[in-house]
């Protein structure tokens with residue numbers, strides 16, 4: 001069984017994003033970039049499924065040439081093969097989903113595992129779009145994945161609690177945070193990953209129109225909260241709460 | 249412009265998240281509401297009363313009983329043939345369905361809309377709300393999900409929309425619903441609670457979480473939330489999580505107990521009207537956004553606070 005895992009290179013989650021002074025976006029010059037945390041979880045899940053019938057894991061990233069580093073990380077974790085699709089221009093989720101569909105048509109994976117959301121643009125769309133374009137089932141926000149030869153049963157984190165769905169394969173799954181804890185790549189595996197195959201293609205080679213549909217007119221900082229006051233003790237807090245009408 | 253709004257419901261009643269979506273949709277044009285489900289007559293009646301809704305479309309079918317995206321999307325796509333925008337609340341259901349619809353319509357969705365600037369221009373949060381982007385869509389049709397905390401709720405009563413039946417597209421045979429564990433919670437729902445008390449990793453165990461947080465919440469008539477660390481450690485169930493990847497809340501009062509204030513947590517609650525923080529570390533980042541801060545050991549101050557609020 002083959003699993004495809006799309007991974008995105010994003011601003012590291014520990015870095016505080018800074019809006020550029022000219023209002024064109026968030027400053028990504030000289031800041032730490034990493035694999036989107038949800039995608040690490042997706043790679044980890046694919047690796048864990050290797051005991052359950054998965055024989056090959058292909059990772060794919062769409063972006064600038066440097067996304068190679070992200071793919072090497074996935075290979076060092078345990079993926080077998082990587083595909084980089086370069087694009088000068090930023091590709092939106094709809095374009096990413098179309099490129100991924102082209103990859104799926106070529107690679108014919110049984111399962112595609114994506115992150116539920118990329119923490120830069122927080123779109124939470126790509127997996128659902130891909131499933132729609134492929135005409136296959138989708139299970140978003142997965143916290144548990146059980147794979148059999150022809151189906152996948154997924155527990156999903158929904159607003160009210162948990163929900164379980166069963167999908168026919170091939171299918172698309174997107175990961176939530178509690179699905180697993182991704183491993184760190186060991187040094188020997190990082191070395192080994194250097195010789196694993198990484199194919200580089202361009203978006204144009206797939207003949208898919210990925211021109212953006214949205215224009216970002218500006219990016220601004222949200223209104224900042226001012227730090228308030230510290231109260232001396234519980235009595236003062238109770239007094240303030242009463243003054244606010246929160247407590248009787 | 250004609251706008252189709254996804255009605256979020258639990259089979260019995262319209263969920264509040266719908267009301268904010270109706271307000272956002274009304275900024276775009278004439279609002280029709282779609283109630284999809286099984287045995288949803290009551291929901292449709294309720295939806296017809298929402299102020300601003302001109303028509304309710306009801307698709308009542310076994311294949312729609314659990315809002316599986318695979319079965320819902322073809323229905324919405326068909327209805328969108330003669331409409332200009334699809335608007336869903338940014339709930340887990342809305343987030344699951346809307347992008348599938350968008351892809352099938354060949355439209356780029358705009359997620360978590362914070363404001364409608366014009367018929368094609370919207371603001372939305374990026375980078376966990378650390379930046380706000382203003383985006384303009386070139387697509388003919390629009391697909392939006394709406395952040396509930398950013399819009400007033402439309403009045404639940406006052407409208408008298410016509411109700412029209414539409415036919416479902418049937419089971420697509422791709423997926424099936426196997427079961428759910430939906431928490432039975434007597435407390436106010438997080439996304440509509442006026443006051444929320446949230447506990448963090450510092451609570452130390454599930455037992456202590458309940459012993460300390462629940463009585464304080466009771467004393468305030470509050471809903472209960474948690475940080476991801478508290479949920480991961482099993483102190484609270486997943487649907488309590490507030491933050492970038494949990495629920496986005498904006499109550500009148502948010503009380504953060506033993507929560508450090510990581511940006512991913514702040515992303516979910518920093519639009520609360522008043523933030524109160526209890527933390528033993530006076531330099532905890534949560535104090536940078538708190539209106540009222542109490543530095544102290546929660547195991548001491550929380551029981552004292554609960555007691556003094558109760559009298």
Ligand SMILES: Cc1cc2nc3c(=O)[nH]c(=O)nc-3n(C[C@H](O)[C@H](O)[C@H](O)COP(=O)(O)OP(=O)(O)OC[C@H]3O[C@@H](n4cnc5c(N)ncnc54)[C@H](O)[C@@H]3O)c2cc1C
Pocket residue numbers: 013037038119447448449450474475476477478489490491492493494495505506507508509510511512513516526527528529532544545546547
């Ligand atoms: C992709 C991603 C998404 C995330 N999404 C979310 C999200 O949606 N929501 C979320 O909350 N987090 C999220 N996180 C995690 C986030 O980064 C933090 O790890 C988490 O919020 C920390 O939880 P905490 O504040 O409870 O724990 P900690 O950071 O460990 O803070 C505990 C606090 O308790 C205080 N304390 C300890 N003992 C006491 C005591 N006796 N009395 C009083 N105070 C005490 C400490 O001073 C400290 O400030 C996400 C992380 C990632 C990578």
Ligand SMILES: Nc1ncnc2c1ncn2[C@@H]1O[C@H](COP(=O)(O)O)[C@@H](O)[C@H]1O
Pocket residue numbers: 005006007008009036038039042060061062063091093096113114115116117118119121122123124125126127
């Ligand atoms: N440029 C990209 N390259 C590879 N995968 C991506 C890319 N953009 C999004 N994805 C995948 O889609 C998921 C959801 O992203 P998004 O819809 O942008 O929030 C991510 O977690 C990735 O798995």
